[in-house]
Amino acid sequence: MDFKDIKELIRVFDKSELNKLRIKEGEFEISMQRGFEGGVTAVAAAPMVQAQSPIQTSTASTSVASTPVNSEDKVSASLNGITINAPMVGTYYSSPSPDSPAFVGIGDTVRKGQTLCILEAMKIMNEVEAEFDCKIIEILVQNGSPVEYDMPIFIVEKI
DSSP states (O other): OOHHHHHHHHHHHHHSOOSEEEEEETTEEEEEEEEETTTEEEEEEEETTSOOOOEEEOTTOOOOOOSOOOSOOEEEEOSSSEEEEOSSSEEEESSSSTTSOOSOOTTOEEOTTOEEEEEEETTEEEEEEOSSOEEEEEEOSOTTOEEOTTOEEEEEEEO
16 A cells, blocks of 8 residues: 555545544555544554554544655645645654754755655654755745644745
8 A cells, every 4th residue: 555545545534434444455554543532533554563653633634654754745836836745744853853954945956865854753753855856945844843744844946
């Protein structure tokens, strides 16, 4: 099951009246439950070999905990350029550590596969990589801020 299938599954579950859903496909397993701890939706996805780590978010947004996301950014058009959106719920970090320089800055030229930022979820650091060569026009999120699934985090100009 690829990342796009998981995103679509989450959207359908969020709009449905189902309270629980569990799917196994080979070594991959995903479980979703609504109404956990006062109306919170919990989602867990991991290969069956590893322990599952549920992520709890509000019912307005749902996320997936799995192996680190590699360039699964959703890209959509905007007025000032192209936005690179958060592939998951988490905390945005512009650098690998507080003492390190930021991965990218406004005006930087980025190559495909280059790390743009880190999104932390459940103490797992997930690198967000560029899907194409681009120039950073604007960074829409401040370091240490929470981001929602599909929230725009960068405005870029495709090169």
